[in-house]
Amino acid sequence: MNPSTAFATVVVDELIRSGVREAVLAPGSRSAPLALALAAADRDGRLRLHVRIDERTAGFLALGLIRGTGLPVPVVTTSGSAVVNLHPAVLEASHSGLPLIVLSADRPPELRGSGANQTTDQLKVFGSAVRLFHELGTPAKQLGQVAYWRSQISRAVSVAVGARTFDPGPVQLNCPLVEPLVPTDDGEWPEPLDGRSTGPWTSVHAAAAQPSAVAPGPKTVVVAGDGASQAARLAAEAGNWPLFAEPSSRARIGPSVISAYRLLLGATSLGEEIERVLVFGHPTLSRPVAKLLARPEVEVVVVAPTGLWADAGRQANSVVTGLEVIGADQTDWLARWQQADQLARPAIDKVLSDGLTGPAIAAIVGESVGADGMLVVASSNPVRDLDLAPVVPIRTVANRGLAGIDGTVSTAVGAALANAGATYALVGDLAFLHDANGLVIGPAEPRPDLRIVVVNDNGGGIFSTLEQGDSSHADHFERVFGTPHGVDLAALCAATHIPYLLAETPDALRAALTRTVAGIDVIEARVDRSAHRTLQADLHNAVSELRLDGAQAAE
Known part of the structure; x- marks a missing residue:
């Protein structure tokens, strides 16, 4: 077995041992060893391989697989501009905290800077967008290579999933591969290629995050942005607070949800009474919510179990890894929001029912x-x-x-x-x-x-x-x-x-x-694009005309 084939065989095996079940490949010559190893793993039922001719498409396909499975997904490209076409997907993975593993095939170092075909500087090509960059050394037929390859793969996967850092995101492993790039009869490898167990080379265990207590008192709302999860819903229901949940929050369900929150914030006095906001996920959709989070008199508590936190208004009072709600709000605060939502919904639906918009x-x-x-x-x-x-x-x-x-x-x-x-x-x-x-x-x-x-x-x-x-x-x-x-x-x-x-x-x-x-x-x-602006005004007016101030909504 030649060095590049041995390298690819070990890398793919260690990815599978580390939890990888789906992989994406864009075709190329320099990446041939990895492509053949992935195809063999797919044939043996160890993972499922997806091949795409467009690297940008391949990157976003991997993100979709990650969002669907919750597991890390590697994407393999050949060298040159192929790697750079992954940049949009890498940036999305970075800002969304998705464990995308980039395996970028490369020419060996001695060919760089020489004008060799499809050769450019791929080192740290994604800059600070990746949580880890490492160039796996040029494969060589010598002792110690297997331990090095397996250790680095298991480390990269653990970083991608945020096992120790609570900051999941993309990683890049640059893979300089030497010819021959296809299997050849090159004699025995000097050490076993197998791992030392059935699991990953290194098992990485996460530290436990401690939740912070929050009690009723201030007039509180829960804002659930993208990726908030059911934690936002549970907090809102435990505290008896209104829940403003964006569609991709995965929290927009249950009695606390205020479906018309965006319009109610801008058209009623209820929004002016808010004293505290508990923020989950990454809220980005609504200007009224953005204005709420930027108000200096409002206490903003950001719940961020991993990585960086959302605070576009620069007003966060505290950032916590989790919440433990101590007691429920016994006032009519939630009931007033619910009543306003119930009164506004028919007016909104009437506007929405006017043709195909x-x-x-x-x-x-x-x-x-x-x-x-x-x-x-x-x-x-x-x-x-x-x-x-x-x-x-x-x-x-x-x-x-x-x-x-x-x-x-x-x-x-x-x-x-x-x-x-x-x-x-x-x-x-x-x-x-x-x-x-x-x-x-x-x-x-x-x-x-x-x-x-x-x-x-x-x-x-x-x-x-x-x-x-x-x-x-x-x-x-x-x-x-x-x-x-x-x-x-x-x-x-x-x-x-x-x-x-x-x-x-x-x-x-x-x-x-x-x-x-x-x-x-x-x-x-x-749909008619020229009608969008009028439609937005009609929606706002439909709610404003109801005059849903706090006293009326409570009646």
Whole structure:
């Protein structure tokens, strides 16, 4: 066995021993030893391999698999620009705390700086975005290599999952590989390639985090951002406090949820009474919430079990790893929010029911997915539209670390591959086009059951609702913000053999969503981008006109 083959055999085996069950590969020559070792492991049923021709797609596919399984996932690339195409996924993994393991094949050091083909400086190419960088030395046929390789792999996996640091995130292992890059008869290896047990070379155990006590007193709300988990719901219910939960928080369920929190904060006096906020996860959707968290008179307690914490308003009074709620609020504080929510909901739903709009589509999709389904939602308008819906599936996945639209289709494919049942995706047209390569899946690759609903407003719809969408900027808005594209989505789907359907009414969309999800299909729903700004104003006015001040809501 030659050095590169021995290296790849040991690395893949140690990844599996360390808990890896899914792996993603983009093809290349220099990465051939790792590709062959992964294919052999897939053949033997030790892991499941996914091959993609586009490295950016491969990276986001790995993120979807991580979000679906909770386990670390390696992505393997060849050398050169292939590695750099992983950068968007690495950044999303870094900001979302996802254990992505980059195995970047490389030329040996003596070829760097020589103009050799596909050779560039890959050392620390992702900068501070990775939790660990290590260049595994050029494989050589000598004693001690196996222990070095296995020790470094088990260390990298433990860092990626945050076993000791409570700060999970991506890691990069740069792998200089020497020819021959395919198996050859090179005689016996000088030491056994097997590990010393059935588990990882080094077992790393986490230290226990101690929760902090919090008692009733101040008028408290719980804000659950992306990735908050059920801990936010449990805290809100234990304290008898209102819960403002974003769709991807996985906490938007139960009696404490205030579905119209975003509009109520901006249109009622209840928000002005808030004295304390308990923040879980990474809240990013709502300007009213951002303003609340930036108010200097409000006590902000951030619950961050791992890594860095969210504090965009720079007003956090304390950061804790967990909460133990001591007693429940016995006042009518939660009841007033619940009553306001119940009064506002019909007014909001009336606005949403007026034809095929982004929020109406999101509400229909959320209802169709149901409590047991999984929904992947794109950034920009779709996730904000879903935030207005009365029903949001508890298993909602979104790339909210950096809130980019890139890689959404591939993330959805990865999440669906990790999901036992049907998975849905709600994306805008630009997010869909940005990752259309995510639909390119080879005939030998595992295929998920995934239904993608594309809300097509022919451009950058979210800008219509922001400052740029004001009529004073109309001269240049359409070209530099609206960015119409006119792409025929039916033809695009046909090019990748993906079944396609156009839903032109709410009833047609509901009917399309009732079909069994088998394989990948796409439903397009077209909306009028010019109506977005008016719709947002109508929603705000519908709630404001109810005059839901604290006294009236309590009656």
